[in-house]
Amino acid sequence: xxxxxxxxxxxxxxxxxxxxxxxxxxxxxxxxxxxxxxxxxxxxxxxxxxxxxxxxxxxxxxxxxxxxxxxxxxxxxxxxxxxxxxxxxxxxxxxxxxxxxxxxxxxxxxxxxxxxxxxxxxxxxxxxxxxxx
Numbered sequence: 683x684x685x686x687x688x689x690x691x692x693x694x695x696x697x698x699x700x701x702x703x704x705x706x707x708x709x710x711x712x713x714x715x716x717x718x719x720x721x722x723x724x725x726x727x728x729x730x731x732x733x734x735x736x737x738x739x740x741x742x743x744x745x746x747x748x749x750x751x752x753x754x755x756x757x758x759x760x761x762x763x764x765x766x767x768x769x770x771x772x773x774x775x776x777x778x779x780x781x782x783x784x785x786x787x788x789x790x791x792x793x794x795x796x797x798x799x800x801x802x803x804x805x806x807x808x809x810x811x812x813x814x815x
Contacts, residue, residue: 699735700789
């Protein structure tokens, strides 16, 4: 993770935790996958100044794959591409504690991760599944 969290000169970057949920994917479908893709692209452009930790909802695989296999394929492809590019971090651990403690701000869908960030005094911004960014 340190390779992503630090600049080449060793200085720390601002760290944003991006929390996405299964319920937002179910509600907005492909539009939400497109939104996530746009958000990732925005962070990619700014990767020299800001490190992104994407925390996908652990329930996505089970819920989306069962209810909407086509959406699951699209989402899975996006997640795999993000992993392979290696400019950001995927936190798919059982507990978000490390990501929450490291981040300066949290963006994404509501839920327990966002609540924990808010309680810890982190800047929190909810994404709107109906808008571009």
